[in-house]
Amino acid sequence: MSRIHVTTTVNGDEVEYLCEPRETLLDCLRDHVGLTGAKEGCGTGDCGACSVTLDGRLVCSCLVLGAEAEGKKVETIEGLADGDTLHPLQRKFIEHAALQCGICTPGILIAAKALLEKTPDPTETEVRYWLAGNLCRCTGYDKIIRAVMDAAAEMREAS
Amino acid sequence: MIEVDGATVGEVLDAVAAECPALAPILAAGVSVAVDGQVMTGARREPVKPDSEIFIFQKMKGG
Amino acid sequence: MALDDRKTDGFKYIGTRPNRPDGLDKVTGKARFGADASASGMLHGAIVRSPHAHARILKIDATRALALTGVKAVVTRADFATGLTGEDADLLENVIAGEKALYDGHAIAAVAATSALIARDAAKLVEVTYEPLPHVTDVDAAMQPDAPIIRADAADDSVPEGMHPNVVRYMEFGRGDLEAGFAEADAIVEQTYKTEATHQGYIEPHACLAQLGADGRGELWCCTQGHWFVRRMCTALLGLETSQLRVTPSEIGGGFGGKTTVFIDPIALALSRKASRPVKLVMSRSEVLRATGPTASASMDIKIGMKRDGTITAASGVFRLQGGAFPGAPTAETMQCAFACYEIPAVHEVGYDVIANRPKQAAYRAPGAPMGAFAVESALDELCRELDLDPIEMRLKNASREGTRSSFGPRFPRVGLVETLEAAKAHPHYAAPLGPNQGRGVACGYWMNWGGETSVSLAISEDGTAQVTVGTPDIGGSRASMALMAAEALGIPYENVRCNIADTGSLGINEPTHGSRATYASGLATIESARQAIGKLCERAADKWGIDAEAVIWEDGCAKPSGPNAGEFPPLTIAEIAAEMGSTGGPISGHHEATPNGHGGSFGTHLVDLEVDPETGRTTILRYTVVQDAGKAIHPAYVEGQFQGGAVQGIGWALNEEYIYGQDGRLQNPIFLDYRVPVASDLPMIDTVIVEVPNPGHPYGVRGVGETGITPPLPAVANAVATAAGVRLRHLPMTPPRILAALEQKAGG
Ligand code: FES
Ligand code: FES
Numbered sequence: 001m002s003r004i005h006v007t008t009t010v011n012g013d014e015v016e017y018l019c020e021p022r023e024t025l026l027d028c029l030r031d032h033v034g035l036t037g038a039k040e041g042c043g044t045g046d047c048g049a050c051s052v053t054l055d056g057r058l059v060c061s062c063l064v065l066g067a068e069a070e071g072k073k074v075e076t077i078e079g080l081a082d083g084d085t086l087h088p089l090q091r092k093f094i095e096h097a098a099l100q101c102g103i104c105t106p107g108i109l110i111a112a113k114a115l116l117e118k119t120p121d122p123t124e125t126e127v128r129y130w131l132a133g134n135l136c137r138c139t140g141y142d143k144i145i146r147a148v149m150d151a152a153a154e155m156r157e158a159s
Numbered sequence: 160m161i162e163v164d165g166a167t168v169g170e171v172l173d174a175v176a177a178e179c180p181a182l183a184p185i186l187a188a189g190v191s192v193a194v195d196g197q198v199m200t201g202a203r204r205e206p207v208k209p210d211s212e213i214f215i216f217q218k219m220k221g222g
Numbered sequence: 223m224a225l226d227d228r229k230t231d232g233f234k235y236i237g238t239r240p241n242r243p244d245g246l247d248k249v250t251g252k253a254r255f256g257a258d259a260s261a262s263g264m265l266h267g268a269i270v271r272s273p274h275a276h277a278r279i280l281k282i283d284a285t286r287a288l289a290l291t292g293v294k295a296v297v298t299r300a301d302f303a304t305g306l307t308g309e310d311a312d313l314l315e316n317v318i319a320g321e322k323a324l325y326d327g328h329a330i331a332a333v334a335a336t337s338a339l340i341a342r343d344a345a346k347l348v349e350v351t352y353e354p355l356p357h358v359t360d361v362d363a364a365m366q367p368d369a370p371i372i373r374a375d376a377a378d379d380s381v382p383e384g385m386h387p388n389v390v391r392y393m394e395f396g397r398g399d400l401e402a403g404f405a406e407a408d409a410i411v412e413q414t415y416k417t418e419a420t421h422q423g424y425i426e427p428h429a430c431l432a433q434l435g436a437d438g439r440g441e442l443w444c445c446t447q448g449h450w451f452v453r454r455m456c457t458a459l460l461g462l463e464t465s466q467l468r469v470t471p472s473e474i475g476g477g478f479g480g481k482t483t484v485f486i487d488p489i490a491l492a493l494s495r496k497a498s499r500p501v502k503l504v505m506s507r508s509e510v511l512r513a514t515g516p517t518a519s520a521s522m523d524i525k526i527g528m529k530r531d532g533t534i535t536a537a538s539g540v541f542r543l544q545g546g547a548f549p550g551a552p553t554a555e556t557m558q559c560a561f562a563c564y565e566i567p568a569v570h571e572v573g574y575d576v577i578a579n580r581p582k583q584a585a586y587r588a589p590g591a592p593m594g595a596f597a598v599e600s601a602l603d604e605l606c607r608e609l610d611l612d613p614i615e616m617r618l619k620n621a622s623r624e625g626t627r628s629s630f631g632p633r634f635p636r637v638g639l640v641e642t643l644e645a646a647k648a649h650p651h652y653a654a655p656l657g658p659n660q661g662r663g664v665a666c667g668y669w670m671n672w673g674g675e676t677s678v679s680l681a682i683s684e685d686g687t688a689q690v691t692v693g694t695p696d697i698g699g700s701r702a703s704m705a706l707m708a709a710e711a712l713g714i715p716y717e718n719v720r721c722n723i724a725d726t727g728s729l730g731i732n733e734p735t736h737g738s739r740a741t742y743a744s745g746l747a748t749i750e751s752a753r754q755a756i757g758k759l760c761e762r763a764a765d766k767w768g769i770d771a772e773a774v775i776w777e778d779g780c781a782k783p784s785g786p787n788a789g790e791f792p793p794l795t796i797a798e799i800a801a802e803m804g805s806t807g808g809p810i811s812g813h814h815e816a817t818p819n820g821h822g823g824s825f826g827t828h829l830v831d832l833e834v835d836p837e838t839g840r841t842t843i844l845r846y847t848v849v850q851d852a853g854k855a856i857h858p859a860y861v862e863g864q865f866q867g868g869a870v871q872g873i874g875w876a877l878n879e880e881y882i883y884g885q886d887g888r889l890q891n892p893i894f895l896d897y898r899v900p901v902a903s904d905l906p907m908i909d910t911v912i913v914e915v916p917n918p919g920h921p922y923g924v925r926g927v928g929e930t931g932i933t934p935p936l937p938a939v940a941n942a943v944a945t946a947a948g949v950r951l952r953h954l955p956m957t958p959p960r961i962l963a964a965l966e967q968k969a970g971g
Contacts, residue, residue: 022339023339027338030257030258031338035251036254036255036257036258037250037251037252038251039255039257039425039426039475040257040427040504041425041427041475041507041894042507042893042894043506043507044507044893044894044895046894046895047507047894049425077249077250077251078250078251080249080250080251081250086246086249086250090249090250093245093249094241094245094246094249095241096859097239097242097699097857097859097860097862097863099245099248100476100698100699100860100863101424101426101473101475101476101477101697101698102244102249102253102473102475103255103424103426103473103475103476104425104475105248105249106249109249124907125903128902128903128905129903131902131903132901132902132903133901134901134902135894135899135901136425136902137422137423137425137476137478137867137871137899138476138697138698138863138867139863139866139870140863140867140868140869140870140871140900140905140908141866141870141900141901141902141905142905142907143862143863143866144902145902145907146907
C-alpha cells in the first residue's frame with residue numbers, strides 16, 4: 001500500500017505526514033498531525049464542524065484530501081488564539097454563551113473569522129447566510145449571531 | 160380507585176400488589192408514584208398520610 | 223424531602239452570567255470529545271449493517287474480511303451474553319441483531335483493524351446471507367390486521383385480546399362524565415393529527431474508545447449523557463461484573479436524550495476483548511440517522527368540547543406511537559402531557575405503543591410531549607377560530623394552576639402556566655401588526671421534569687477554594703450552574719469553585735443528564751454538600767474559639783460567633799480554616815446522595831409570527847418569543863439558551879425534519895443534506911422571557927428548563943400557518959409540498 005508524503009504548514013508550523021490517497025484532510029489533521037479541534041459531524045460537507053482554511057480559503061476539511069494540503073497553508077481552531085490572547089470571536093463566544101455543547105464551536109469560529117476578514121461590518125442577514133453551512137443543534141443560533149456581530153464591532157473599533 | 164392501608168409508599172405498593180396480583184409484576188418492574196400531587200420515584204420509604212391520594216404511573220423517562 | 227433552608231431571593235451569585243469554566247477549552251479546540259481520544263496499540267472498528275428493513279439472517283461469513291491484512295477481530299451476536307430478559311434483551315437485540323435484522327441499518331457484525339479505512343473495507347467483505355421478509359414502517363399500517371408480524375412475543379399483558387401483535391403496550395386512563403361534558407359543549411372539534419419521526423440531530427456522532435481484558439476488567443471512554451447507565455448496560459450485554467468496568471465521559475457534543483442509551487459501546491468492548499487491544503469506534507452521520515435515536519412517530523385522534531365562553535367541557539384522545547422494532551415508545555408521556563395544561567372536568571385517554579421496522583426510538587427532549595401538544599393545541603386553536611375566541615384568553619380561562627386536578631390524576635403543586643400566559647399577553651410581540659400572508663400562532667407546553675438518582679461530593683482545598691464533583695455530564699453549561707450554586711452556598715467567589723464531572727469509579731450512581739434534571743438534582747445535591755461542609759467549617763472555628771458549634775454561623779464565606787454566649791472573636795475566613803484543616807481534624811468535605819422528588823414541572827407559552835409564500839409553500843419564521851417558567855434561573859444566559867435551542871428544534875420538527883422511508887423500507891434521507899435541520903439563515907433571533915415561579919422542591923427554587931421548550935413550537939407554528947396560508951395542516955412536518963398540496967386542495971374546492 002503506497003502512502004503519500006505530504007509537507008504542509010499548519011498554524012504556521014511546518015508539518016509532514018504520510019497519508020492514504022483517499023484519506024481526508026480532516027482525518028490527516030486529527031489522526032496524523034494530532035490536532036483534534038476540527039470535528040467530523042457529517043463527513044459530507046453539510047455541517048461545517050470540520051471547517052479550516054486552506055491558503056486563506058474556508059473549506060470543509062472532510063471534503064479535501066489530505067494530499068491536497070501539499071505546499072499549502074492550513075489554519076485550524078488551534079491557531080486562532082495568539083498564545084494566551086484569545087481572538088475577539090473566541091472571547092465573545094464565551095461572554096455571550098454562544099456555545100452549549102461546543103462541538104460546532106471550532107468550525108463556526110473558523111467560518112466567522114473568514115467572514116470578518118472579507119466583510120468587517122456584516123449585517124445580521126449576512127452573518128446568518130455565511131454561517132448557513134455550519135449546523136448548531138443546541139443554541140438556535142441566536143447567541144452565536146450576537147457574538148459574531150459583537151466581535152465584529154469590537155474588531156472594527158480596534159482597527 | 161382502591162383503598163389500602165400503609166404508612167409508607169412501599170407499604171402501600173405492597174398492599175396494592177396483594178389486593179391486585181395482576182399489578183404485581185408491573186409494580187416490581189418499577190413505577191413512578193404521585194403522593195398528594197408530588198410525583199416521586201425510588202420513594203418506598205416516603206411516608207404517606209391516612210388520607211393521602213396516591214397515583215401510580217409507568218416509570219417515566221426524560222430526554 | 224424537607225428543605226429546611228430555602229432561599230429564593232437576595233442572591234449574590236445566582237442569577238448572574240459569569241463565563242463558563244470550560245469555555246476556554248471549547249473555543250480553542252482543546253476540549254476532548256468522544257472521537258478525540260486515542261490509546262497506544264489502538265484498533266479502529268467498523269460495523270456491518272443490514273440493508274433490509276426486515277430479514278432473517280441465514281449466514282454470516284467473515285472469512286474474506288479476516289483475511290485482509292490488518293484485520294484483528296470480527297464479532298457477531300455470538301460474542302455477547304445469552305439468556306438476557308426484558309429491557310436488557312431488547313437492548314442487546316438492538317445493539318447487534320440475533321436471528322433477524324429488524325430495520326434498515328441494524329447492526330449485524332463488527333470488525334476491528336489497524337486503521338479506520340481497513341476496518342471499513344473489511345466490513346464490506348463480511349458476507350451476510352439474508353432472507354428478506356415483509357416489512358412495515360408506518361404506525362397505522364403496522365396496526366392493520368394484515369400487517370407483517372415483526373416480533374411475535376413483544377407484547378405484554380396490557381394489550382387487549384384481538385389486537386395485532388405489533389401493538390405491544392396498551393394504556394388507558396380518565397375520569398369524569400365524558401358524554402355529559404360533550405353534551406354541554408357549544409362546539410366540538412374531532413380530528414386526527416400525525417407527526418413524523420425526527421432525530422435528535424446532535425452534531426457529534428456517537429464515539430467511544432474501549433479496552434476490555436480477558437480478566438473482565440475494562441475501561442470505556444465515550445460521549446454519553448449518563449455513564450453509570452452506560453456501565454450497567456454494557457456489563458449486562460457482555461456478561462461482566464458492573465464494578466469492573468470504569469466509564470469516563472468525554473465532553474459531549476449534544477445528546478437531547480439520544481445519548482442516554484448505548485449503541486456502539488458494547489460492540490467496541492466486545493471487539494477489544496476479542497482482539498486484546500483498545501478499540502475506537504466512531505459512527506458516521508448516516509449510521510447515526512439509520513440506527514440511533516430517533517423519536518417516535520405518532521397518529522392521534524383528538525376530541526375536545528368547548529363552551530361559547532371558552533370553557534373546556536370534555537376531552538378525549540387516542541394516541542398511537544410507533545417507536546421502532548422494540549417496545550418503549552413514550553406513549554405514557556404523550557398522554558400525561560397532552561392535556562396537562564388545562565383543567566378539564568371530563569377526560570379520557572387511550573394509548574398504544576406500536577412496533578414497526580424502524581430503529582429503536584430513543585428519548586428526545588421531553589420525549590412524547592411534542593406530539594400530544596401538537597394535536598391538542600392545534601385542536602384548541604381550531605375551536606378558538608370557530609368560537610371567535612382570543613387564544614391566550616381561552617388558555618388563561620382553563621389554565622392549570624396550583625391545586626388543579628391534572629388530566630392524569632394528581633393535583634398540581636405551585637406551577638407557573640398562568641404567569642407565562644400573562645407575560646405572553648403583555649409582550650409587545652402579541653400586539654405587533656401582521657402583513658399579508660402572515661400569521662401568528664400561540665401554544666402552550668408542559669414537561670413534568672425529573673429528579674433521579676444523584677450523588678455529589680464537594681471538597682474544600684487548602685487555600686479555601688472548593689471543588690465540586692458531580693456525575694451529570696455538562697452538555698450546556700451545567701458546570702457553571704453547579705459552581706454558581708456552590709459559590710452561593712459557601713459564600714465564596716464563583717471563580718474559586720471548580721466543578722468536575724466524575725467517572726463511574728469516583729462517585730455513587732448518577733442517572734444521566736436527562737429529564738431536565740441536572741441543574742435541579744445535581745444542583746440540589748451540590749447545595750446540600752456545601753451545607754454539610756459549612757457545618758464542618760463551623761465546628762473547626764468553634765473548636766478554635768472554644769465555644770459550641772451551635773454558636774457559630776456562616777456568613778459571606780466566614781465563620782462568625784453568634785448569640786449571647788458566643789463571645790467576641792474576629793471572623794475566620796474559609797481560607798484560614800482550610801489552611802489549618804490538616805491539623806484540626808483532617809479534610810473538610812461534604813457529600814450528598816438522594817433521589818430528590820421535588821422537581822416541579824415547567825410550563826411554557828410560545829408566540830410565533832411567520833409568512834407562507836403561496837407560490838412555493840415555503841414558510842419563513844419572522845418572529846419568535848419563548849416564555850417559560852424556570853423556577854429560578856441560576857445562569858440566565860444558559861436558561862435562555864435552552865429556551866432558544868428547544869424552540870428551534872421544535873421549529874425544525876414542525877417545518878422540515880422527518881424520517882422518510884421508501885417502499886423498500888430503507889431510510890431515504892440519512893445525511894444532513896436531506897434530513898434538514900434548521901440553519902442560521904432559516905431563523906430570526908429567538909426572544910426569551912424567563913418567568914420565575916420558585917419550585918418548592920429545590921433549595922433555591924430551580925425547575926428543570928431543558929425540555930419544555932421543544933413542546934409548544936409544533937402547534938404554535940401550525941396555528942400560525944393556519945392563519946398565514948388559510949389552510950390547517952394536521953400532519954407534520956409542514957414542508958412546502960404539503961402546504962402547496964393543501965392550498966391546491968382548498969382552491970379546487
Ligand atoms: S464534517 Fe465536514 S462538513 Fe460536516
Ligand atoms: S453548541 Fe452544540 S451544536 Fe452548537
